[in-house]
Amino acid sequence: MAGPEPDRYRLSDEERDEALERLRTALEEGRLDSEEHGERSGAVLKAVTNTDLVPVFEDLPAASRPGALAVPGVNGPGNEPSPAAGAPAGREKGKNSPDRRNRPNVGGLVIWGGIIFVLWGVPSISSGNTNAILAWLFFLVVFMVPGVVVASVQAVRNRSEGGRRAID
Template sequence: MDAPPHTPAPGPAAGAAPSGLRASDADRDRTADILREALAEGRLTAEEHGERIGAVYAARTLGELEPLVGDLPRPGGAARGSAPAHPRPYGAGPEGPESTENLVAVFGGAARKGRWRVPRRTNAFALFGGVEIDLTEAVFERRENVVNAVAVFGGVDIKVPENVTLRTTGGGIFGGFDVRTQEAPDPDAPVVSVTGFALFGGVEAKPRRGKRLKNLRAAG
């Protein structure tokens, strides 16, 4: 009697990504877009959204991203476990710039202002110095934008247009971390999330009254 044909052991479903796979900037941005939609639909509170956004940009693997949106529907009705829908483009290309910009002031000063394209993440470090980040004339090419500000015996000053959303997950340790949070009425408005800490220093972020983005989706 012939032996039954060998049946291969089941493997991972086609298209499924291993949870230990390193997450890319695009993966984080797509996850952040799902959270933004959930906030706009009232599925998340502003506090819950802020906590999850902070975890999104701290995530290193796809397995760390999935639980952050596991209880939320995907845009367009995609099922749980499928790849997040691609965010709508803001400017040059669907993902915008993937770079990280670093501003360092040690016993001195550093500034970024005027007309400039905002990267996905801006790191600001002030040690016995000051960093100024002015976003009032900047070009936003994505919805979710992170400013990681660290002030040690120094200061970081951040200004944003009055019609963008401003959130924070940072704090002060023998210092001040003053972020005047606000939610923009337009759900498509850019979001600036300020993270980090102040140690014997200060981080301040606030909307600049009278400064508005005329076209929230302009590539400029």
């Protein structure tokens, strides 16, 4: 790999998983055969530091390299750090990106809350039936509020972790 070497540090499991995913993509693209993919995957699993990944990815395009090989301060294709390596949240837009997998579906929660309110809450309130209003409020507190609280806490954690990663 030409250019400055990345700072050496120990790999996390998440960074190894990203490297394995990049190798799977290279296999799917036809850049590697199955035997070479197996050898390189074994090397990734045995890698202790990010510099151990350099020989595994040196003959692959820069876009195929994992974020653990990104050189700080050097921007270019494939040199942007991945979310696992400290990139700001939201860089990966895919349906299965780490940001989207670990996040509750707040939009769905809001839609269901609106449907329940229209179908149950409005009739309960307009009828004035105390038991119906209390049952609806109980449902709201037990099922809807925890979902919103969990989503809010996770959003705050993701923002604070993103800020810490950017500083590190």
